[in-house]
Amino acid sequence: MTLKTSAGDGSTPEWFKSSYSSNDGPECVEVAAVPGVVRVRDSKDAHGPQLAFGVDAWSDFLARATR
Known part of the structure; x- marks a missing residue:
């Protein structure tokens, strides 16, 4: 997973859904x-x-989770 910091002043985070998530799971x-x-x-x-x-x-965490 690659994290992108949100644009702007950082007061409103831009959320990214996991590629493993589904809309009904x-x-x-x-x-x-x-x-x-x-x-x-x-x-x-x-x-x-x-x-x-x-x-x-x-x-x-990511390094350990992707092993």
Whole structure:
């Protein structure tokens, strides 16, 4: 997965749905990169809770998840 930071001032994240997510399945994840932070949320609950990770922690997670 390649992260693109959102354009503009970073106050409104641009969310990207995982290529493994479907519109009717339970595994719907979206990711947004803003300066210094990667946010993750459930795409079916866009106003619900979000997880926030530092860029280094997210990179480490991706490296381990893709092994």
